[in-house]
Amino acid sequence: MINKIFYTIVLTTLMTFIYTFEVKAQCGDELTDVCHAKLGNARFIRSFPVQHTERSAGSPRVYKFEVILNRGTTYRIFSCNDKTKPGQVIISLYRGDQLIATTYDINTERHFPHIEYPVGMSGRYHLHFYFEGDKEGCAVGMLSTVN
Amino acid sequence: MKVLIMIKKIIPSLLIIAGVISFVFVACAPERREEATDLLSDKMIADDMEMSDQAVGEMITSVPNPVEMSVLLQRSNVVYSQELLNPTSNISNYNTNFERAINLGVYGTDLVYMNIYDRTVATLSYLRNVRNLAEDLRIGQFFDYETLNRLSESSRNVDSVLYITNRGFDSMTQYLINQGRSSIAVLIAYGTWIESIHIATNVKTMPPNKDLIHQRIGEQKIVLDNILLLMSNYRDDPRFDELFLDLLDLKKEFDKVTIQYIYAEPEVKEVNGARVVIDNSSSEVFITEEIIEGIAQQVEYIRNKIVE
Numbered sequence: 001m002i003n004k005i006f007y008t009i010v011l012t013t014l015m016t017f018i019y020t021f022e023v024k025a026q027c028g029d030e031l032t033d034v035c036h037a038k039l040g041n042a043r044f045i046r047s048f049p050v051q052h053t054e055r056s057a058g059s060p061r062v063y064k065f066e067v068i069l070n071r072g073t074t075y076r077i078f079s080c081n082d083k084t085k086p087g088q089v090i091i092s093l094y095r096g097d098q099l100i101a102t103t104y105d106i107n108t109e110r111h112f113p114h115i116e117y118p119v120g121m122s123g124r125y126h127l128h129f130y131f132e133g134d135k136e137g138c139a140v141g142m143l144s145t146v147n
Numbered sequence: 148m149k150v151l152i153m154i155k156k157i158i159p160s161l162l163i164i165a166g167v168i169s170f171v172f173v174a175c176a177p178e179r180r181e182e183a184t185d186l187l188s189d190k191m192i193a194d195d196m197e198m199s200d201q202a203v204g205e206m207i208t209s210v211p212n213p214v215e216m217s218v219l220l221q222r223s224n225v226v227y228s229q230e231l232l233n234p235t236s237n238i239s240n241y242n243t244n245f246e247r248a249i250n251l252g253v254y255g256t257d258l259v260y261m262n263i264y265d266r267t268v269a270t271l272s273y274l275r276n277v278r279n280l281a282e283d284l285r286i287g288q289f290f291d292y293e294t295l296n297r298l299s300e301s302s303r304n305v306d307s308v309l310y311i312t313n314r315g316f317d318s319m320t321q322y323l324i325n326q327g328r329s330s331i332a333v334l335i336a337y338g339t340w341i342e343s344i345h346i347a348t349n350v351k352t353m354p355p356n357k358d359l360i361h362q363r364i365g366e367q368k369i370v371l372d373n374i375l376l377l378m379s380n381y382r383d384d385p386r387f388d389e390l391f392l393d394l395l396d397l398k399k400e401f402d403k404v405t406i407q408y409i410y411a412e413p414e415v416k417e418v419n420g421a422r423v424v425i426d427n428s429s430s431e432v433f434i435t436e437e438i439i440e441g442i443a444q445q446v447e448y449i450r451n452k453i454v455e
Contacts, residue, residue: 032314044310045214047317066209068370070363071430073215093424101415101424112422120426121408122366124209124373145215 031140035080042076042144050129051138052087060134064126067143071122074146078114079103079129079139087137093117094126104132116146198380203333204324209373210336212313213256213343217263219363220347223356227264231349232257233342233454235272240455244284245386248331249453251280252338255316260346262309265302274299277312281319284331289318330387333377337390338453340367340374345450348443361439365432368401393449400441405433 032047050063069075079089092102093115101115131137198206233253241247258273278292291311298304298311316335323332344367352360375394381387411427 029318032317036310036314043214043218043306044313046208046212047314048208049317049321064205066206066373068209068211068366068373070215070366072359095428098413100413100426101422103422112417113420115422115424116418117424118426121410121428121430122406122432123369123408123430145218 031080031082031138032142035078035140035142038078038080039142039144042146044142044144045075046143048127048129048141048143049139050089050141052131052134052136054087054136055134060130063129065129065141067125067127069117069119069122069125071119074116074118076114076116076144076146077103077127077141078144079141082138085135085137087131087133087135087139089129089131089137089139089141091115091141092128094128095121095123100125198377200324200327200329203329203377203380204321206373206377207320207324207329207332207336210340210370210377211343212316213259213339214263214309214313216343216347216363217260219360220260220350221263223352223360225350225352225356225360227266228346228350229266229269231346232260232273235276237454238276238279241280244331245334246453247280247283248334249338251277251284252335252340253342253450253454254280255312255335256339256342256346258312259309262305262312265305267299267302267305267308270299270308271296281315286319286322286331289322290315330381330384333381337374337378340370341446341450341453344442344446348439348446361434362432364439364442365401365404365406365434368404368406371398371401390449390453393445393452397442397445397449400438400445403434403438403441407431407433 029049032049035047036044046067048063048065052061052063055061077091077093079091081088088111090102090104090111093100101117103112103115104110105112127141127143129139129141131139233250235254238250238254241250254273254276258270258277261267261270261273274292274295278287278290281287281290295308295311298308316339320332320335323329323335344364347360347364350360371394375391375398378387378391378394382391407430409429413427414425415422416425417423
């Protein structure tokens with residue numbers, strides 16, 4: 001009986017220990033670092049980790065984030081995909097309902113590496129992330145500014 | 148069979164070793180300050196929430212991190228002002244999770260501001276405060292103190308320091324929201340933003356960049372509306388309600404700012420394989436010295452309340 005209690009305590013401690021380390025290893029962390037290396041002359045502003053599980057039915061899931069973009073600043077928006085997953089992320093930039101630009105051309109089925117946006121109008125914008133074909137994927141979107 | 152018996156014998160020893168290692172890790176963790184005196188129960192607040200955690204997660208990213216404002220000040224040749232920052236000794240005043248979350252945001256902004264101005268070596272005590280507050284809030288795992296501490300030894304590493312700091316704050320926010328602790332994420336964002344406006348409205352500005360900075364302050368009117376919406380979610384808690392009402396007073400000052408918008412279709416062209424937007428829309432901010440003064444006074448009132 002005492003042995004049982006002892007092992008339960010040890011196991012609980014061990015699980016807590018493992019869990020503490022597990023929360024660090026999120027899908028986005030390593031990818032964010034990979035993406036950061038692609039910044040070049042741009043300055044990192046914010047990251048948007050997105051993790052998507054393939055669904056059997058329904059329209060593709062869109063992950064939305066609101067950002068405030070400032071007039072007079074040129075923003076560069078791009079993403080990095082987890083190569084071990086089939087899904088490739090597409091980013092679209094909206095102002096209200098108006099699509100400003102997207103990293104994917106539906107007509108030519110072509111992906112673009114980034115969107116560069118010298119902002120003329122300060123205000124609320126939305127970044128929409130979705131995975132091509134609604135496939136399972138993990139990606140990090142990056143918002144950065146260019147000098 | 149022998150192997151199985153051996154394994155059976157070894158398992159208890161391994162478990163004991165693992166238990167001892169875990170204990171050592173916990174015991175050797177940096178000395179923690181006193182336990183929070185409040186029970187900022189996120190779950191309790193979450194039950195009455197009007198906005199879902201997902202909606203909070205979608206909107207909280209609109210609260211600007213302090214990098215853009217600090218860069219604007221630095222590029223406008225505004226002189227660095229250490230006296231504007233929250234003294235590190237104030238950390239001993241923050242005994243509730245509510246206070247800790249707000250001031251994690253405040254110190255985070257101070258840290259970014261110092262780094263943008265290449266005051267990397269002087270940031271160590273601020274780094275420590277950010278780590279301690281994050282640990283108190285059980286989100287310390289996202290703040291890479293050891294790396295930041297090492298990188299802060301040289302001003303050549305500013306970009307890396309800023310990246311690791313901001314990535315840490317992004318991860319903390321996302322984790323808090325995923326864990327149903329969005330109220331803490333909102334408080335961090337609140338502190339971050341107030342400190343940023345406090346610095347921007349108090350630094351000494353000179354023409355011609357003065358107008359540019361004033362315009363950027365005026366544009367915060369848009370951010371304020373979003374923060375009000377986020378804060379309104381938790382008004383059942385009287386402490387949130389007080390902050391919300393203070394923000395409403397600040398809104399009265401920001402309502403005097405006029406932003407004029409001219410809409411036009413954007414054009415998109417391809418340059419070196421990337422998509423480059425030509426924004427044919429524009430906005431213009433109308434703000435006077437008196438309005439700036441009114442905003443500064445109300446921000447000062449709020450800021451004094453949260454840092455003292």
